[in-house]
Amino acid sequence: MQRNQLYHKVLVYLNSLTFIEDSDFTNLFTGKKPNEIVLHLDPNQIIEDDFLGAKISWINEDKTLVLKIRKADKRRVLRPYLQHIHSVSDEFDDKKRGLKLHVNVVDHQGDRKERWRSVPFTHPSSFETIAMESDLKNKVKSDLYSFAKAKQYYHRLGRVWKRSYLLYGPSGTGKSSFIAAMANFLSYDVYDLDLSKVSDDSDLKFLLLQTTTKSLVVIEDLDRYLSEKSTAVSLQGILSFMDGILSSSCGEERIMVFTMNRKDHVDPAILRPGRIDVHIHFPLCNFTAFKTLANSYLGLKDHKLFPQVEEIFQNGASLSPAEIGELMIANRNSPSRALKTVINALQTDGDGRGALNLGRGSCENGSRKPVEEIGEPSGVFCKEGANAVKELKKLYGFLRVKSCRKSQSFDLNSRQNEG
Ligand SMILES: Nc1ncnc2c1ncn2[C@@H]1O[C@H](COP(=O)(O)OP(=O)(O)OP(=O)(O)O)[C@@H](O)[C@H]1O
């Protein structure tokens, strides 16, 4: 069920040989760079190679590569030749290959072949372009970096070398852009798993088995699938997918990323430590994030309207970074007009939105909201005074510490607010 890595390496090696250009049949493809043309072996070709004085030929037939070598040379040459192929193809892969985005498709034939389709991954998002508290951003970066270097550490512990992130927050707050930034930061491929196209639990296992090492395996909107039951996969299937038991058999070094709008309605089993290692909250826009957006979208470091914008944020109004970004792009030729439009939108939509989406649960029924929804800087308690907000943040900050201890998982948002 797994992809044969040696087959892939030999193919890369053979495709890198210069005499491909001289062969009778080669397939031509456009490459990633402008004007680049890439040559690929045509099936049924015989490829001649020589190594340490031995003549070697490869026959490429029906997805099988047959190696022919004289018996007299075999013992002397075969092992070093295969090692040579390994190192050449690794080098070639690193240099040539751009990142890929893989998406799963419906298995119409039921034969489980070619379940992933891929296209070049060219999303321009980076950590620099995401508006987010810089402290939090740096924590995520160093977390990713130390994960990528921790192979020995995970093995010593007898653990699968994987790490799982939950990105949660309202729509348009940058979760998908953040995933792209993670992939670009690590140079990992992205496997974007659409649960509605998975036929059952075993299909899900199979899809995971077909992912490659150094990849981000992503399930967006997991809370929606679970609440709408719009997938044929069972909760148990998702849990074992998250545990990634099987991924240990195919190379590891995977990062799983799940996104949700809210995490308070999902089964706690999904969120337990080990299944989700890092929780990152994506809030609606606050004044700091607004300034980052104004800088990148309008080139503004400061403006006479900023104090007014700050005041509106302090009063609790907020929109998502996506909404604010759109207003800025639409008015990018006139920064003053852009800011006035944003102010206007914050005063109208912003107020209503904050109260509707986030404030209502905590204000109206008086019950304690789950910790992650409370204390976020972007206007949950939009109708309360600033002091009241501070007091509540302190209280819920305390609760959050307790809840973190209990769960032992790593909530970057909480830590950021605590520290
Ligand atoms: N924090 C942010 N910093 C910079 N740009 C942002 C941010 N949040 C959103 N945007 C911009 O808004 C658009 C939508 O963002 P994105 O798709 O990442 O949001 P999302 O949280 O994944 O939303 P949804 O939950 O609806 O999928 C993107 O073009 C992105 O550039």
Ligand SMILES: [Mg+2]
């Ligand atoms: Mg998204």
